[in-house]
Amino acid sequence: MRAEPIDYSRIQPEPLALEPLLLATERPDCGALAIFAGAVRNHHEGAAVSHLIYTAHAALCDKIIAAVEQETREQFQVPECRIVHRVGQLGIGDIAIYAVVRAPHRAEAFAALRYAVDSTKHRAPIWKEEFYPDGSSSFVTGCCIADGFEPPEHLKQLPLKANT
Amino acid sequence: MNIEIQFWGVTARLAGSERRRLSLTESATVADAIELLRSDAALATELPRCAYAVGADLVAPNHSLSEGDELSVLPPVSGG
Numbered sequence: 001m002r003a004e005p006i007d008y009s010r011i012q013p014e015p016l017a018l019e020p021l022l023l024a025t026e027r028p029d030c031g032a033l034a035i036f037a038g039a040v041r042n043h044h045e046g047a048a049v050s051h052l053i054y055t056a057h058a059a060l061c062d063k064i065i066a067a068v069e070q071e072t073r074e075q076f077q078v079p080e081c082r083i084v085h086r087v088g089q090l091g092i093g094d095i096a097i098y099a100v101v102r103a104p105h106r107a108e109a110f111a112a113l114r115y116a117v118d119s120t121k122h123r124a125p126i127w128k129e130e131f132y133p134d135g136s137s138s139f140v141t142g143c144c145i146a147d148g149f150e151p152p153e154h155l156k157q158l159p160l161k162a163n164t
Numbered sequence: 165m166n167i168e169i170q171f172w173g174v175t176a177r178l179a180g181s182e183r184r185r186l187s188l189t190e191s192a193t194v195a196d197a198i199e200l201l202r203s204d205a206a207l208a209t210e211l212p213r214c215a216y217a218v219g220a221d222l223v224a225p226n227h228s229l230s231e232g233d234e235l236s237v238l239p240p241v242s243g244g
Contacts, residue, residue: 038244055173056243057172063220085243097243097244121241124243125215125217125238127243139239140242142242143240143242144214145215145241146214146215
C-alpha cells in the first residue's frame with residue numbers, strides 16, 4: 001500500500017509546509033517517521049549572518065532530488081522519502097529544507113534520512129549566498145557536482161540489527 | 165552555431181551576467197565551449213570545479229552541442 005502521489009514542486013519559493021508531506025506519506029505499515037528540517041542560522045564560520053538567498057536550477061534539481069529519493073527508498077528499503085527545498089530570500093530561523101522518511105522501524109528511518117539530506121546537499125544544484133550585517137555577501141563554498149558523491153561508510157549500509 | 169550560456173551561483177557574479185551568447189563551430193562540444201569561456205580570466209579558475217548541463221541533463225565535456233542549446237555552468241553547490 002502506497003500513499004497517493006501529490007502534485008508538488010521539490011523547489012519552492014514560498015515558505016515550506018510540512019503538513020502536506022506528512023499527509024502524502026502516511027502508511028499503516030510504518031512505525032517510524034523521521035523528519036529533518038534545516039533552518040537558517042545567524043552565523044557561519046565565525047561571521048554573523050543576516051539572511052540568505054538560495055538560487056536553484058529548478059528543472060535539474062527536481063530530477064536529481066527525485067533520484068535521491070528513489071535511491072534512498074531502494075538502498076535503505078524504506079517505503080517513503082520526500083525532500084523539498086526553498087529558494088529566494090530566507091531570514092534567520094526560516095526553514096530551507098524538509099526531508100521526510102517513513103519506515104517500519106527507526107533504525108532504517110534514521111539512516112535513510114541522513115543519506116537523503118547529505119545527498120541532496122552534495123548533489124542538488126542549489127547555491128547559498130550569505131549576507132552579512134554590513135551589507136556585503138558571498139557564496140558559500142560547496143561541493144563539486146562534477147566529483148560525484150561517495151557516501152561515507154556509515155551511510156552505505158544499515159545496522160545489522162534493526163530494532164523496533 | 166550559437167548557444168546560450170546560463171551562469172549559476174558564483175559564476176554569474178564572476179561573469180558579470182547570468183547569460184552569455186557563444187558562437188561555436190558546428191561540431192562543437194561542451195569542452196569547446198568551456199575552452200572559449202576560459203578566455204575570461206575572472207571565470208577561468210572556477211570552471212574546472214564546475215559541472216555542466218544542457219536543459220535538465222548533466223552532460224560530460226565530450227557532449228555534442230546543437231544550435232540553440234542552453235548550457236548551464238554549475239559551480240560547487242551549497243544547498244541545505
